[in-house]
Amino acid sequence: xxxxxxxxxxxxxxxxxxxxxxxxxxxxxxxxxxxxxxxxxxxxxxxxxxxxxxxxxxxxxxxxxxxxxxxxxxxxxxxxxxxxxxxxxxxxxxxxxxxxxxxxxxxxxxxxxxxxxxxxxxxxxxxxxxxxxxxxxxxxxxxxxxxxxxxxxxxxxxxxxxxxxxxxxxxxxxxxxxxxxxxxxxxxxxxxxxxxxxxxxxxxxxxxxxxxxxxxxxxxxxxxxxxxxxxxxxxxxxxxxxxxxxxxxxxxxxxxxxxxxxxxxxxxxxxxxxxxxxxxxxxxxxx
DNA sequence: AAGAGGCCCTGATAGC
DNA sequence: TGCTATCAGGGCCTCT
Numbered sequence: 001x002x003x004x005x006x007x008x009x010x011x012x013x014x015x016x017x018x019x020x021x022x023x024x025x026x027x028x029x030x031x032x033x034x035x036x037x038x039x040x041x042x043x044x045x046x047x048x049x050x051x052x053x054x055x056x057x058x059x060x061x062x063x064x065x066x067x068x069x070x071x072x073x074x075x076x077x078x079x080x081x082x083x084x085x086x087x088x089x090x091x092x093x094x095x096x097x098x099x100x101x102x103x104x105x106x107x108x109x110x111x112x113x114x115x116x117x118x119x120x121x122x123x124x125x126x127x128x129x130x131x132x133x134x135x136x137x138x139x140x141x142x143x144x145x146x147x148x149x150x151x152x153x154x155x156x157x158x159x160x161x162x163x164x165x166x167x168x169x170x171x172x173x174x175x176x177x178x179x180x181x182x183x184x185x186x187x188x189x190x191x192x193x194x195x196x197x198x199x200x201x202x203x204x205x206x207x208x209x210x211x212x213x214x215x216x217x218x219x220x221x222x223x224x225x226x227x228x229x230x231x232x233x234x235x236x237x238x239x240x241x242x243x244x245x246x247x248x249x250x251x252x253x254x255x256x257x258x259x260x261x262x263x264x265x266x267x268x269x270x271x272x273x274x275x276x277x278x279x280x281x282x283x284x285x286x287x
Numbered sequence: 288a289a290g291a292g293g294c295c296c297t298g299a300t301a302g303c
Numbered sequence: 304t305g306c307t308a309t310c311a312g313g314g315c316c317t318c319t
Contacts, residue, residue, distance in 0.1 A: 003312065034295075034314085058313075076313055077297080106297085124296045126313060168290060177314075184312055233312065234299085253312095275291065278310080 002074045004058055004148070004182030005225035006244070010080055011055040013239045017082055018050045018062075018113065025112040033108060034075060035128040044068055044131045045111065056142055057181035061132075068131055069138055075126025081119045082239045085112060118239075145181040149218040154180055159211045166203030170214070171274050173203060183218065186231060186253045189280045191217045193252045198286045199272075199279045224249070252280035260285060 002010070026045045031037040048064040055061065062070040074080070109120040109129060120129070132138045147153040162179055163170070173179050174188040183191070192199050195213035197206075206214075225231060230244035233254075238244070247253075251261050256271035260282040267284030 006312080032296095073313085075296095076311070122296095123298065124311090124313095126296070166289080172290080175313090186312055231312080276293090277313095 002058060002078070002230075003184035003187050003222075003225075004055075005187070005222050005246070006230035007055055007058050007060060007074065008226050009230045009238060009244060010074075011053050011060055014060070014062075014080070014082075014118075015053040017116075017239070018053065018118065020049060020051070021113045022049050023047065023111055024114060027110045027112075028108065029110070030106075030108040030125070033122065033125050033128045034073070035130055037109070037129055038131075041129070041131060045070065057145055057148060057177065058184070059142075061138070067134055069134075071128075071130040071132050071138075071141065072120075073127050073130075075122060075124060075128070077124040078120065078122040078127030080239050081121065081241065082116050083119060084115065085117045145177055146179045148182050149180055149222055154215070154218075156208070156211050156215050159214055160206075160208065163203030163206045163211065168203050169200050169274065170197060170203065170206060171199035171279055174214075174218070175275075175277070180218070182222065185277050185279075186233075186250070187221050187225065189253050190251055191221050193281060193286060194221060196285050196287065199274055199281050201287075252282065254280065256280060 023045050026042040028037050028041060044066075045064070048066060048068070050062055051065060052063040053060065054063065058073060060072040060074075062072070064070060072080075106123045107119050107121050108125070111118040120127075132141060147158075163173065166173075168176075171188055171192060174183045174191060175185065189199065191214065194217040195210065197210055197213065201210075225244075225246040228244055228246040228249065229238065229242070231246040231250075232243035233247055252269050255269045258269050260267035260269060262282070262285055265282060265285045267282040269280055270283050272279050272281070
Protein backbone atom coordinates (compact mmCIF):
# COMPACT_ATOMS: atom_id res chain seq x y z
CA UNK A 1 0.00 0.00 0.00
CA UNK A 2 2.07 2.83 1.23
CA UNK A 3 4.72 4.65 -0.70
CA UNK A 4 6.50 7.76 0.54
CA UNK A 5 3.48 10.10 0.13
CA UNK A 6 1.11 7.85 2.06
CA UNK A 7 3.60 7.37 4.87
CA UNK A 8 4.13 11.14 4.97
CA UNK A 9 0.37 11.66 5.38
CA UNK A 10 0.36 9.19 8.27
CA UNK A 11 3.33 11.00 9.81
CA UNK A 12 1.59 14.36 9.60
CA UNK A 13 -1.61 13.11 11.15
CA UNK A 14 0.23 11.21 13.89
CA UNK A 15 2.43 14.21 14.60
CA UNK A 16 -0.57 16.35 15.45
CA UNK A 17 -2.04 13.78 17.80
CA UNK A 18 0.66 11.91 19.68
CA UNK A 19 3.47 14.45 20.26
CA UNK A 20 4.20 14.87 23.98
CA UNK A 21 1.72 12.11 24.79
CA UNK A 22 2.65 9.38 27.22
CA UNK A 23 2.30 5.69 26.42
CA UNK A 24 0.31 4.01 29.19
CA UNK A 25 0.11 0.45 27.94
CA UNK A 26 1.08 -1.68 24.95
CA UNK A 27 -0.64 -4.85 23.81
CA UNK A 28 0.84 -7.07 21.12
CA UNK A 29 -1.70 -9.57 19.84
CA UNK A 30 0.44 -11.10 17.12
CA UNK A 31 4.24 -10.95 17.19
CA UNK A 32 4.65 -12.59 13.81
CA UNK A 33 5.07 -9.52 11.67
CA UNK A 34 7.71 -9.37 8.98
CA UNK A 35 10.23 -8.92 11.77
CA UNK A 36 9.27 -10.79 14.96
CA UNK A 37 8.12 -8.38 17.67
CA UNK A 38 10.43 -9.22 20.61
CA UNK A 39 9.06 -10.21 24.04
CA UNK A 40 10.50 -7.08 25.67
CA UNK A 41 8.98 -4.75 23.04
CA UNK A 42 6.28 -3.51 25.41
CA UNK A 43 8.71 -2.50 28.13
CA UNK A 44 10.62 -0.23 25.74
CA UNK A 45 7.44 1.70 25.04
CA UNK A 46 5.47 1.78 28.25
CA UNK A 47 5.76 5.06 30.20
CA UNK A 48 7.59 6.72 27.32
CA UNK A 49 6.68 10.14 25.96
CA UNK A 50 6.69 10.59 22.18
CA UNK A 51 8.90 13.58 21.50
CA UNK A 52 8.69 13.58 17.71
CA UNK A 53 7.37 11.69 14.71
CA UNK A 54 9.68 11.58 11.72
CA UNK A 55 9.77 9.73 8.42
CA UNK A 56 12.49 8.44 6.15
CA UNK A 57 11.44 6.91 2.84
CA UNK A 58 8.55 4.57 3.68
CA UNK A 59 9.56 4.27 7.35
CA UNK A 60 7.96 6.07 10.28
CA UNK A 61 10.21 6.93 13.21
CA UNK A 62 8.76 7.69 16.64
CA UNK A 63 11.23 9.34 19.03
CA UNK A 64 10.86 8.22 22.64
CA UNK A 65 11.97 10.03 25.80
CA UNK A 66 14.65 7.40 26.54
CA UNK A 67 16.32 8.16 23.24
CA UNK A 68 15.08 4.88 21.81
CA UNK A 69 13.29 5.08 18.48
CA UNK A 70 10.32 3.08 17.30
CA UNK A 71 10.71 2.25 13.61
CA UNK A 72 7.47 1.36 11.82
CA UNK A 73 7.06 0.03 8.31
CA UNK A 74 3.57 -0.55 6.93
CA UNK A 75 4.54 -3.16 4.34
CA UNK A 76 1.82 -3.68 1.73
CA UNK A 77 -1.30 -3.67 3.83
CA UNK A 78 -0.46 -1.97 7.14
CA UNK A 79 -2.69 0.83 8.45
CA UNK A 80 -2.61 2.91 11.61
CA UNK A 81 -5.75 4.06 13.39
CA UNK A 82 -6.36 6.28 16.38
CA UNK A 83 -9.44 5.37 18.38
CA UNK A 84 -11.00 6.41 21.63
CA UNK A 85 -10.83 3.76 24.28
CA UNK A 86 -12.72 3.00 27.43
CA UNK A 87 -10.32 4.33 30.01
CA UNK A 88 -11.83 2.35 32.87
CA UNK A 89 -11.20 -0.93 31.14
CA UNK A 90 -8.22 -0.49 28.88
CA UNK A 91 -5.86 -2.32 31.19
CA UNK A 92 -8.04 -5.38 31.12
CA UNK A 93 -8.55 -4.99 27.42
CA UNK A 94 -12.20 -5.79 27.43
CA UNK A 95 -14.40 -2.93 26.40
CA UNK A 96 -13.40 -0.72 23.53
CA UNK A 97 -15.11 1.56 21.13
CA UNK A 98 -14.95 -0.08 17.78
CA UNK A 99 -14.64 2.31 14.92
CA UNK A 100 -16.79 1.14 12.01
CA UNK A 101 -13.83 1.86 9.79
CA UNK A 102 -11.50 -0.42 11.68
CA UNK A 103 -11.49 -4.05 10.53
CA UNK A 104 -12.15 -6.53 13.31
CA UNK A 105 -9.32 -8.84 12.28
CA UNK A 106 -5.55 -8.30 12.15
CA UNK A 107 -5.21 -5.64 14.82
CA UNK A 108 -1.76 -6.82 15.83
CA UNK A 109 -0.49 -4.01 18.03
CA UNK A 110 -2.31 -1.52 20.25
CA UNK A 111 -0.55 1.40 21.95
CA UNK A 112 -2.64 3.11 24.62
CA UNK A 113 -2.40 6.78 25.47
CA UNK A 114 -4.47 8.54 28.09
CA UNK A 115 -7.53 9.24 25.97
CA UNK A 116 -7.04 7.19 22.82
CA UNK A 117 -5.18 4.25 21.41
CA UNK A 118 -3.08 3.67 18.32
CA UNK A 119 -4.05 0.45 16.53
CA UNK A 120 -1.86 -1.25 13.94
CA UNK A 121 -3.81 -3.37 11.46
CA UNK A 122 -2.01 -5.43 8.82
CA UNK A 123 -3.66 -8.43 7.11
CA UNK A 124 -0.59 -9.53 5.16
CA UNK A 125 1.89 -8.84 7.98
CA UNK A 126 4.61 -7.52 5.67
CA UNK A 127 5.00 -4.52 7.97
CA UNK A 128 6.97 -4.38 11.21
CA UNK A 129 7.64 -2.51 14.45
CA UNK A 130 11.26 -2.36 15.54
CA UNK A 131 13.02 -0.73 18.50
CA UNK A 132 16.20 1.12 17.52
CA UNK A 133 18.53 2.00 20.38
CA UNK A 134 20.07 5.28 19.27
CA UNK A 135 20.77 7.68 16.42
CA UNK A 136 23.85 5.76 15.31
CA UNK A 137 21.91 2.50 14.99
CA UNK A 138 19.21 4.33 13.10
CA UNK A 139 21.69 5.66 10.57
CA UNK A 140 23.22 2.21 10.34
CA UNK A 141 19.75 0.80 9.69
CA UNK A 142 19.29 3.13 6.72
CA UNK A 143 22.85 3.22 5.41
CA UNK A 144 22.20 1.12 2.32
CA UNK A 145 19.14 3.09 1.24
CA UNK A 146 19.54 5.68 -1.47
CA UNK A 147 18.59 9.33 -0.99
CA UNK A 148 14.99 10.44 -1.02
CA UNK A 149 14.00 12.28 -4.22
CA UNK A 150 14.03 15.61 -2.33
CA UNK A 151 17.57 15.12 -1.08
CA UNK A 152 20.02 17.40 -2.95
CA UNK A 153 22.16 14.28 -3.39
CA UNK A 154 19.53 13.03 -5.81
CA UNK A 155 20.53 15.25 -8.71
CA UNK A 156 20.99 14.76 -12.43
CA UNK A 157 24.60 13.68 -12.12
CA UNK A 158 23.71 11.14 -9.44
CA UNK A 159 21.05 9.69 -11.72
CA UNK A 160 23.30 9.62 -14.78
CA UNK A 161 26.21 8.06 -12.92
CA UNK A 162 24.01 5.30 -11.55
CA UNK A 163 22.30 4.46 -14.85
CA UNK A 164 25.49 4.52 -16.89
CA UNK A 165 26.29 1.16 -18.52
CA UNK A 166 23.46 -0.56 -16.68
CA UNK A 167 21.24 -3.14 -18.29
CA UNK A 168 18.58 -2.71 -15.62
CA UNK A 169 15.48 -0.90 -16.87
CA UNK A 170 14.40 2.47 -15.57
CA UNK A 171 11.24 1.13 -13.90
CA UNK A 172 13.33 -1.21 -11.78
CA UNK A 173 15.71 1.63 -10.99
CA UNK A 174 12.86 3.72 -9.63
CA UNK A 175 11.72 0.78 -7.48
CA UNK A 176 15.25 0.09 -6.26
CA UNK A 177 15.33 1.61 -2.77
CA UNK A 178 19.14 1.53 -2.80
CA UNK A 179 19.12 3.90 -5.77
CA UNK A 180 16.36 6.28 -4.65
CA UNK A 181 14.15 5.59 -1.66
CA UNK A 182 10.44 6.13 -1.25
CA UNK A 183 9.04 5.33 -4.70
CA UNK A 184 6.77 2.30 -5.05
CA UNK A 185 4.90 0.56 -7.83
CA UNK A 186 2.17 3.17 -8.39
CA UNK A 187 4.33 6.27 -8.55
CA UNK A 188 7.03 4.59 -10.64
CA UNK A 189 4.52 4.19 -13.48
CA UNK A 190 3.21 7.72 -13.03
CA UNK A 191 6.72 9.26 -13.04
CA UNK A 192 7.64 7.43 -16.26
CA UNK A 193 4.42 8.51 -17.97
CA UNK A 194 5.01 12.16 -17.13
CA UNK A 195 8.57 11.77 -18.38
CA UNK A 196 7.43 10.08 -21.63
CA UNK A 197 9.89 7.27 -20.99
CA UNK A 198 9.17 3.59 -21.65
CA UNK A 199 9.48 1.59 -18.41
CA UNK A 200 11.57 -1.05 -20.17
CA UNK A 201 14.25 1.41 -21.25
CA UNK A 202 17.63 0.23 -20.06
CA UNK A 203 19.68 2.55 -17.88
CA UNK A 204 22.50 2.77 -20.40
CA UNK A 205 20.15 4.16 -23.04
CA UNK A 206 18.87 7.02 -20.88
CA UNK A 207 20.18 10.35 -22.16
CA UNK A 208 20.77 13.50 -20.17
CA UNK A 209 17.39 15.03 -20.97
CA UNK A 210 15.60 11.90 -19.87
CA UNK A 211 17.58 11.83 -16.63
CA UNK A 212 16.55 15.41 -16.05
CA UNK A 213 12.90 14.49 -16.56
CA UNK A 214 13.24 11.69 -14.01
CA UNK A 215 14.85 14.15 -11.62
CA UNK A 216 12.01 16.69 -12.01
CA UNK A 217 8.99 14.42 -12.30
CA UNK A 218 9.92 12.17 -9.39
CA UNK A 219 9.62 15.13 -7.05
CA UNK A 220 6.59 16.51 -8.85
CA UNK A 221 4.59 13.27 -8.61
CA UNK A 222 5.42 12.63 -4.96
CA UNK A 223 4.75 16.21 -3.87
CA UNK A 224 1.41 16.31 -5.68
CA UNK A 225 0.43 13.02 -4.07
CA UNK A 226 1.27 14.39 -0.63
CA UNK A 227 -0.71 17.54 -1.39
CA UNK A 228 -3.76 15.40 -2.20
CA UNK A 229 -3.47 13.24 0.89
CA UNK A 230 -1.94 10.24 -0.86
CA UNK A 231 -3.64 7.51 -2.90
CA UNK A 232 -6.32 5.22 -1.50
CA UNK A 233 -6.73 2.25 -3.80
CA UNK A 234 -8.11 -0.40 -1.57
CA UNK A 235 -7.59 0.38 2.08
CA UNK A 236 -8.03 3.68 3.79
CA UNK A 237 -4.95 5.65 4.60
CA UNK A 238 -5.37 8.28 7.20
CA UNK A 239 -5.45 7.50 10.88
CA UNK A 240 -8.96 8.97 10.88
CA UNK A 241 -10.11 6.58 8.17
CA UNK A 242 -10.33 9.32 5.54
CA UNK A 243 -9.15 8.58 2.04
CA UNK A 244 -6.61 10.43 -0.04
CA UNK A 245 -7.60 11.54 -3.52
CA UNK A 246 -4.48 11.21 -5.67
CA UNK A 247 -5.85 7.98 -7.19
CA UNK A 248 -8.27 10.21 -9.11
CA UNK A 249 -5.22 11.85 -10.70
CA UNK A 250 -3.57 8.66 -11.93
CA UNK A 251 -2.55 9.07 -15.55
CA UNK A 252 -1.70 5.42 -16.17
CA UNK A 253 -1.92 3.29 -13.03
CA UNK A 254 -4.88 0.89 -13.30
CA UNK A 255 -5.96 2.53 -16.56
CA UNK A 256 -5.10 -0.31 -18.95
CA UNK A 257 -7.19 -0.27 -22.11
CA UNK A 258 -8.07 3.42 -21.68
CA UNK A 259 -7.04 6.31 -23.86
CA UNK A 260 -3.85 8.18 -23.09
CA UNK A 261 -4.69 11.43 -21.30
CA UNK A 262 -2.36 13.53 -23.45
CA UNK A 263 -4.42 15.69 -25.76
CA UNK A 264 -2.29 15.04 -28.82
CA UNK A 265 -1.79 11.30 -28.21
CA UNK A 266 -3.88 8.47 -29.66
CA UNK A 267 -2.23 5.86 -27.45
CA UNK A 268 -3.88 3.20 -25.30
CA UNK A 269 -2.59 2.47 -21.81
CA UNK A 270 -0.92 -0.93 -21.58
CA UNK A 271 -0.40 -3.18 -18.58
CA UNK A 272 2.68 -5.34 -18.53
CA UNK A 273 4.55 -7.27 -15.86
CA UNK A 274 8.07 -6.05 -15.26
CA UNK A 275 9.92 -8.14 -12.67
CA UNK A 276 6.57 -9.47 -11.47
CA UNK A 277 5.12 -6.03 -10.75
CA UNK A 278 2.33 -4.65 -12.92
CA UNK A 279 3.48 -1.68 -14.93
CA UNK A 280 1.28 0.78 -16.82
CA UNK A 281 2.37 2.92 -19.74
CA UNK A 282 1.19 4.53 -22.97
CA UNK A 283 2.16 2.51 -26.03
CA UNK A 284 2.71 5.62 -28.12
CA UNK A 285 4.08 8.57 -26.17
CA UNK A 286 6.45 6.68 -23.87
CA UNK A 287 9.55 6.00 -25.95
C1' DA B 288 28.61 -8.00 -9.37
C1' DA B 289 24.35 -7.12 -11.30
C1' DG B 290 19.96 -8.44 -11.90
C1' DA B 291 16.06 -11.65 -12.07
C1' DG B 292 13.01 -14.40 -9.43
C1' DG B 293 11.12 -16.57 -5.28
C1' DC B 294 9.16 -15.85 -1.12
C1' DC B 295 6.93 -14.00 3.11
C1' DC B 296 1.11 -13.53 4.00
C1' DT B 297 -4.08 -12.78 3.64
C1' DG B 298 -8.00 -11.21 1.08
C1' DA B 299 -10.59 -9.80 -2.97
C1' DT B 300 -12.04 -11.03 -7.27
C1' DA B 301 -12.58 -13.70 -11.54
C1' DG B 302 -13.50 -17.87 -13.83
C1' DC B 303 -15.20 -22.44 -14.02
C1' DT C 304 -22.21 -22.73 -3.94
C1' DG C 305 -17.61 -23.74 -3.85
C1' DC C 306 -13.53 -24.69 -5.58
C1' DT C 307 -8.91 -22.78 -7.89
C1' DA C 308 -6.01 -19.31 -9.83
C1' DT C 309 -4.40 -14.72 -9.99
C1' DC C 310 -3.24 -10.46 -8.24
C1' DA C 311 -2.27 -6.69 -4.66
C1' DG C 312 0.69 -0.30 -2.94
C1' DG C 313 7.20 -3.96 -0.25
C1' DG C 314 11.51 -5.68 0.40
C1' DC C 315 14.77 -9.34 1.63
C1' DC C 316 17.22 -13.39 0.28
C1' DT C 317 19.15 -16.61 -3.06
C1' DC C 318 20.70 -18.06 -7.29
C1' DT C 319 22.98 -17.51 -11.67
